[in-house]
Amino acid sequence: MELKISLLVLCCILPAISSQLRVGFYSQTCPQAEAIVRSVVQNRFKTDRSITAALLRLHFHDCFVRGCDASVLIDSTPTSSSEKEAGPNFSVRGYDLIDEIKKQVEAACPSTVSCSDVVALATRDSVALAGGPTYSIPTGRRDGLISDAAEVDLPGPSLNIEDALPFFTPKGMNLNDMVALLGAHTIGITHCSFIGDRLNNFEGTGQPDSSMDPALVSRLARVCQAAGGSTDPPIFLDQNTSFVLDNEFYSQVIKKRGILQIDANLGAHRPSAPIVAKFASNGDLFKQNFVNAMLKMANVEVLVGNAGEIRKNCRVFNPKSTTSKSGPFKTPPGKSPSKPPKKSPPVKAPVTPPKKSPPRKAPSTPPKKPPPVKIPVTPPKKSPPRKAPVTPPKKSPPRKAPSTPPKKSSGKKPIPPRKKKSGSKKRRQSKKAGQPNN
Numbered sequence: 230m231e232l233k234i235s236l237l238v239l240c241c242i243l244p245a246i247s248s249q250l251r252v253g254f255y256s257q258t259c260p261q262a263e264a265i266v267r268s269v270v271q272n273r274f275k276t277d278r279s280i281t282a283a284l285l286r287l288h289f290h291d292c293f294v295r296g297c298d299a300s301v302l303i304d305s306t307p308t309s310s311s312e313k314e315a316g317p318n319f320s321v322r323g324y325d326l327i328d329e330i331k332k333q334v335e336a337a338c339p340s341t342v343s344c345s346d347v348v349a350l351a352t353r354d355s356v357a358l359a360g361g362p363t364y365s366i367p368t369g370r371r372d373g374l375i376s377d378a379a380e381v382d383l384p385g386p387s388l389n390i391e392d393a394l395p396f397f398t399p400k401g402m403n404l405n406d407m408v409a410l411l412g413a414h415t416i417g418i419t420h421c422s423f424i425g426d427r428l429n430n431f432e433g434t435g436q437p438d439s440s441m442d443p444a445l446v447s448r449l450a451r452v453c454q455a456a457g458g459s460t461d462p463p464i465f466l467d468q469n470t471s472f473v474l475d476n477e478f479y480s481q482v483i484k485k486r487g488i489l490q491i492d493a494n495l496g497a498h499r500p501s502a503p504i505v506a507k508f509a510s511n512g513d514l515f516k517q518n519f520v521n522a523m524l525k526m527a528n529v530e531v532l533v534g535n536a537g538e539i540r541k542n543c544r545v546f547n548p549k550s551t552t553s554k555s556g557p558f559k560t561p562p563g564k565s566p567s568k569p570p571k572k573s574p575p576v577k578a579p580v581t582p583p584k585k586s587p588p589r590k591a592p593s594t595p596p597k598k599p600p601p602v603k604i605p606v607t608p609p610k611k612s613p614p615r616k617a618p619v620t621p622p623k624k625s626p627p628r629k630a631p632s633t634p635p636k637k638s639s640g641k642k643p644i645p646p647r648k649k650k651s652g653s654k655k656r657r658q659s660k661k662a663g664q665p666n667n
């Protein structure tokens with residue numbers, strides 16, 4: 230089946246969606262690039278299976294703001310707030326892995342492989358490691374010269390499908406693509422503060438969301454309440470096969486066990502429900518559609534040719550290439566950039582309104598040691614046998630600020646709200662992997 234997917238991708242999908250990127254772009258200039266990426270991702274995956282989820286979300290948040298140009302990787306400076314500072318990006322993780330890959334790629338082929346390609350390749354490799362499809366991905370992206378927190382406009386978890394779809398259609402994706410991409414929620418975590426309203430005061434009713442399995446509501450409510458407000462516990466998005474990139478997410482949705490409101494809505498919304506049903510019943514079909522949609526996403530508004538730059542450090546624009554948010558593209562005289570700077574899109578329904586966080590004092594250098602990875606607190610009742618350790622970090626990764634203001638609770642048993650830790654690097658205290666919570 231994997232071969233079939235690869236053939237389908239090579240023959241039919243790639244040429245249709247990308248005329249400027251190409252598979253094997255670095256075969257002459259840096260033949261070892263893809264092997265380096267694969268090897269670093271493989272090593273990380275051995276100790277941290279959650280890295281696939283981290284990369285998928287990072288890639289999504291990069292591509293949906295200014296296209297896949299690695300703008301999400303840029304650190305803020307004392308004079309500008311980068312995308313990382315925007316509410317929807319507060320819990321995005323995986324930056325340290327990109328730094329690690331980039332360091333090795335730069336050592337092998339200086340100033341050749343873009344950070345945006347590193348993200349796309351690393352995500353692709355991590356998907357395969359998590360049991361997802363294997364596929365070829367075109368490369369040749371270049372890195373953007375602008376990263377502005379105010380431009381971050383990403384769909385929030387409480388949107389319904391009708392309101393979420395307009396985030397996808399301008400990027401060349403249809404409902405089927407969106408449903409397939411949301412299949413990424415078959416791995417990874419959310420936090421109690423994103424679902425508190427579903428657990429105890431859905432839409433101001435004072436009751437849990439009746440569209441969620443009551444047994445799951447009780448279990449999650451216990452986990453979230455146990456934290457007592459001091460932490461914001463992570464919750465697996467797929468309560469069954471939490472680390473496997475499979476079609477189980479859709480079965481969970483059908484069983485009313487979707488965790489985020491948008492996930493639950495996938496199964497309830499008339500146009501998306503049949504797509505959910507077909508993906509739930511046919512894992513291969515899901516994988517094909519997932520690859521197709523991932524390739525579309527990885528192709529959104531890419532910079533090619535002489536546009537942008539090849540960053541040396543993914544967290545910092547190259548010296549001289551830009552000095553301001555609206556700095557010029559590095560395009561030789563006589564040539565026009567492949568993609569002009571965009572205007573900020575109108576804010577529709579972000580996870581939180583972009584906030585200008587205080588600028589960081591010490592920007593830009595990648596940490597020498599990657600920060601430890603956060604661990605999900607709530608193991609699903611039926612998680613698959615774990616071959617590798619579930620990444621037991623000693624400390625949780627830095628948490629700067631809340632992603633979403635919690636909705637009003639009924640007052641009976643409030644789920645602890647997220648606390649804003651603006652500008653601080655306070656770490657979330659997570660429970661250890663495998664710790665039972667019920």
Ligand code: HEM
Nearest residue numbers: 282283285286289320384385386393410413417418419420
């Ligand atoms: C309407 C679209 C989407 C919405 C509203 C949405 C919302 C969210 C939210 C609220 C979280 C939890 C964040 C947290 O608790 O810190 C999350 C996690 C995640 N999302 Fe989405 N998402 C969407 C689309 C996507 C897409 C297109 C992908 C990738 C293809 C994706 C991949 C993930 C992954 C893998 C996680 C887990 C991250 C982790 O474990 O760190 N999501 N999403």
